[in-house]
Amino acid sequence: MSQDVHTTARLYLCTDARKGRGDFEDFVDAAFTGGVDIIQLRDKSLEAAEELELLEVLHSVAQRHGRLWAVNDRADLASLAGAPVFHIGQKDIPFAAARDFLGKGTVIGMSTHTPEQVDAAIAAAPGRSGLDYFCVGPVWATPTKPGRAAVGLDLVRYAAAAIERAEAGDSGRVAGVVPWFAIGGIDLGNVEQVVEAGARRVVVVRAITEADDPAGAARALLAALDAGADADAASS
Helix, strand or coil, rough: HHHHHHHHHCCCEEEECCCCCCCCCHHHHHHHHCCEEEEEEECCCCHHHHHHHHHHHHHHHHHHHHEEEECCCCCCHHHCCCCCEEEEECCCCHHHHHHHHHHHCEEEEEEEHHHHHHHHEEEECCCCHHHHHEEEHHHHHHHHCCCCCCCCHHHHHHHHHHHHHHHCCCCHHCCCCCCCECCCCCCCCHHHHHHHHHCCCCEHHHHHHHHCHEEEEEHHHHHHHHHHHHHHHHHH
């Protein structure tokens, strides 16, 4: 499976270890079955050994579905597990250090929360050794990021416009290969607003992790993304 699959990914899921339910393998299998493109294990309560065990499970399920899986924050664990995707926040290991450590073969993404950070992410994208994707948010306040103020839809609109400017300028070659995702409190009830603001890809958590039918929830979100994009195209 080519890691360039990330360039066409539209639905990215972050999940904890689901310790309370004890169904991690079944859950990620269902999510991939429903159409999730990338699953990131993000659980600050895990010891390194526990996380590596769960990453082995995630790797196996992702490989079966031909999808991608991601490690958050810990470049050492990403390296040990052979993760195809690694995600960092603004206060985590610097991007350049992560690239040096993990090499050119790893897809690396970054969170952004301000217009300046969006601009920096786009500027960091040129070339295969550059940044591979970025996330914009949190659009709405979310308990998965306590204390992080919501940025609202304005930053989503800013990111969409910034990509358009890049496409129209000399760096147009960059914009076509640097996917970006809206993240933060996104669910079936508000995903249409995110699409209207210019996003074509989303990261979700509770919209799938709290669903009785994770596969069905993923399918519904993808259908909403399609419907929103079609409506936007028709009105333009």
